Amino acid sequence: MDGAVYQNGVLRVPVNGEIDHHGARVWRDELDELIRVHRPRELLLDLQGVAFMDSAGLGLLLGRYRHMCTLGGRLVLLHAPASCVKMLRLSGADRFIYLKEERKEESV
Amino acid sequence: MRKKPINEMKLDFASRSVNEGFARSAAAAFACQLDPTLDELADIKTAVSEAVTNAIIHGYRNQSGTVTLGGKMYEDGLLTFTVTDRGCGMENVHKAMEPLFTGAPNEERAGMGFVIMQSFMDKVTVSSKPGKGTRVTLQRRLRRRR
Numbered sequence: 001m002d003g004a005v006y007q008n009g010v011l012r013v014p015v016n017g018e019i020d021h022h023g024a025r026v027w028r029d030e031l032d033e034l035i036r037v038h039r040p041r042e043l044l045l046d047l048q049g050v051a052f053m054d055s056a057g058l059g060l061l062l063g064r065y066r067h068m069c070t071l072g073g074r075l076v077l078l079h080a081p082a083s084c085v086k087m088l089r090l091s092g093a094d095r096f097i098y099l100k101e102e103r104k105e106e107s108v
Numbered sequence: 109m110r111k112k113p114i115n116e117m118k119l120d121f122a123s124r125s126v127n128e129g130f131a132r133s134a135a136a137a138f139a140c141q142l143d144p145t146l147d148e149l150a151d152i153k154t155a156v157s158e159a160v161t162n163a164i165i166h167g168y169r170n171q172s173g174t175v176t177l178g179g180k181m182y183e184d185g186l187l188t189f190t191v192t193d194r195g196c197g198m199e200n201v202h203k204a205m206e207p208l209f210t211g212a213p214n215e216e217r218a219g220m221g222f223v224i225m226q227s228f229m230d231k232v233t234v235s236s237k238p239g240k241g242t243r244v245t246l247q248r249r250l251r252r253r254r
């Protein structure tokens with residue numbers, strides 16, 4: 001995946017585009033492959049470039065959280081868009097998926 | 109009785125996952141005539157995307173079919189969208205709408221589609237008949253800004 005960086009146990013991946021049911025499938029495979037290769041203790045997803053996300057994106061994040069759990073690691077989100085934060089709160093997932101520097105403006 | 113809508117639209121499209129983006133963008137473009145905020149627009153796109161995705165993957169179970177998206181807007185800032193499929197329908201709508209319920213657990217579905225529609229819109233109505241199909245109506249009143 002373009003721009004993925006692994007350093008000191010942290011795998012940082014920029015995620016971009018529209019994460020719906022159509023788009024989530026590709027990301028699931030890409031992220032799982034990166035996790036399998038690097039076995040990080042932290043997966044840091046930079047969501048700055050995400051233009052849209054619905055519950056398929058939420059499913060993608062929950063699935064990667066579970067994958068990180070099997071490695072004893074954690075999932076951290078950087079620049080999560082407002083809709084993503086809202087969905088995490090609705091599902092209660094904000095209790096175990098960490099948020100850093102939430103995005104201010106909702107991009108459309 | 110509600111007054112007549114000031115504008116209406118209707119779109120038929122194939123139940124293919126690439127059309128999820130097409131449908132929510134069309135809904136957003138329609139809503140733009142009422143001068144929504146960016147947050148309102150984002151909420152509408154998400155809710156329409158949930159309903160359309162459900163029609164495609166649950167209603168038609170990824171088989172080919174036609175999904176219909178209807179939109180209406182009213183003088184007072186009310187927007188309604190209907191998403192209709194003629195797919196498998198639901199036995200128990202109440203159960204389907206419960207948080208975390210999913211009929212497709214092995215696909216990484218969050219089971220949060222209906223919950224998101226309800227929290228992002230003002231009102232969600234679902235009518236469904238097994239073997240006949242499903243219609244989801246989404247309502248949202250936009251804040252007047254003028």
Ligand SMILES: Nc1ncnc2c1ncn2[C@@H]1O[C@H](COP(=O)(O)OP(=O)(O)O)[C@@H](O)[C@H]1O
Nearest residue numbers: 162163166167204210211217218219221222242
């Ligand atoms: N249009 C539809 N036709 C048939 N079943 C549906 C439809 N929409 C939703 N469902 C049922 O309701 C369940 C819950 O939907 P939802 O809350 O969006 O969660 P998810 O899509 O993640 O499963 C689905 O898993 C499916 O069983």
Ligand SMILES: [Mg+2]
Nearest residue numbers: 158162221222
């Ligand atoms: Mg759904």
